[in-house]
Amino acid sequence: MNVLGRNLTTALAALIATAPVIVLAPSASAADAKKEKTEEFSLRAVLDPVPTNRVTGSGTAHVKLNGRYAEVTIKARGLVDAPHAMHFHIAAKGLCPPKSAAKERNGNVFMNVMDGAPFYGGIGTSLTTSGDTSPDSGLAIDRFPSGSKINYHRTIELSEEAEKSLRAGTGVVVVHGIDYNGNGEYDDVLGASELDASLPAEATNPALCGSLKAAPRGSVAGGLGGTQTDGVAAAGIGTGLLATLAGAFYLRRRSSVQR
Numbered sequence: 001m002n003v004l005g006r007n008l009t010t011a012l013a014a015l016i017a018t019a020p021v022i023v024l025a026p027s028a029s030a031a032d033a034k035k036e037k038t039e040e041f042s043l044r045a046v047l048d049p050v051p052t053n054r055v056t057g058s059g060t061a062h063v064k065l066n067g068r069y070a071e072v073t074i075k076a077r078g079l080v081d082a083p084h085a086m087h088f089h090i091a092a093k094g095l096c097p098p099k100s101a102a103k104e105r106n107g108n109v110f111m112n113v114m115d116g117a118p119f120y121g122g123i124g125t126s127l128t129t130s131g132d133t134s135p136d137s138g139l140a141i142d143r144f145p146s147g148s149k150i151n152y153h154r155t156i157e158l159s160e161e162a163e164k165s166l167r168a169g170t171g172v173v174v175v176h177g178i179d180y181n182g183n184g185e186y187d188d189v190l191g192a193s194e195l196d197a198s199l200p201a202e203a204t205n206p207a208l209c210g211s212l213k214a215a216p217r218g219s220v221a222g223g224l225g226g227t228q229t230d231g232v233a234a235a236g237i238g239t240g241l242l243a244t245l246a247g248a249f250y251l252r253r254r255s256s257v258q259r
Contacts, residue, residue, distance in 0.1 A: 045172075
């Protein structure tokens, strides 16, 4: 075989040897991307009182993600004995609002939902005890935990946007409902809610907040098991629907208000 023939044979052999690498590399990359998007992992949050809202409670949240399914466990105590709307807030800074976000209204300094929205974002998931978990159930008071203590456990399917935000580290757990004047109930001490004039601001203002962050691999959720056993009562404040628009909130009244 002459020199030209040997060179062609060598080049062909090299091409055949490298061809599988060229073909398989993109497939492997796609598989890795899919695995990263759907793999199971855990997130945790410590729920602290929202500044200026006169809350002395505390809590913890644990979320186990498996694809778009989330096993959610929330424990809290020290709250007003009333229904508490709870949500995953998403797609903003992934932070709880600082004291500086509060505003003075009618001589009282406090934080309402809109004050905190630039930090924790709009509703991605409503953490109801049953039924719908979309933003449309944002204030379905008859389907949220009620009482001074919360022991919540439920597995829910997240929206694509909510899953993306939680995996990106911008998911925040917010428990709503405060007792600003310490009389043991929601009243009009702070005026009407900015979300719906028929609701007192105390019923919708954020009480506890915690940023969801990835838990160490292999760790065990200490003391976060359990189910919601408290009765769920409307407590005279009615039921509305809290939804998100452009990362903030608006409230759409139900056709029939439940009490």
